[in-house]
Amino acid sequence: APSCLSCPFVSCRHDISAEKVRENKVQQRNYEIRRLRNSEGVTVKVLAEQFGLVPTTVTRIVNRGASA
Numbered sequence: 001a002p003s004c005l006s007c008p009f010v011s012c013r014h015d016i017s018a019e020k021v022r023e024n025k026v027q028q029r030n031y032e033i034r035r036l037r038n039s040e041g042v043t044v045k046v047l048a049e050q051f052g053l054v055p056t057t058v059t060r061i062v063n064r065g066a067s068a
Contacts, residue, residue, distance in 0.1 A: 033058060034065040 001007040029051060036042040037058075044062070048055040 030061045030065065033061050037062050038065075 004012065033047055033051060036047060037044070042050075044055045044058045047053075047058045051058070
């Protein structure tokens with residue numbers, strides 16, 4: 001939209017705090033890690049390299065998803 005006042009959306013992405021944006025990105029990343037590990041069998045080591053994490057963090061993410 002040309003301006004905020006004429007925007008058709010109910011909520012604005014600019015109203016979301018930086019903390020919430022970061023939290024959403026982390027949740028999306030964790031979901032993708034669990035999906036790749038569980039459905040495609042990608043190893044923890046490969047996932048760690050792909051997402052720039054240490055293998056321990058990937059293992060924790062995968063294990064938390066199993067109990068959630």
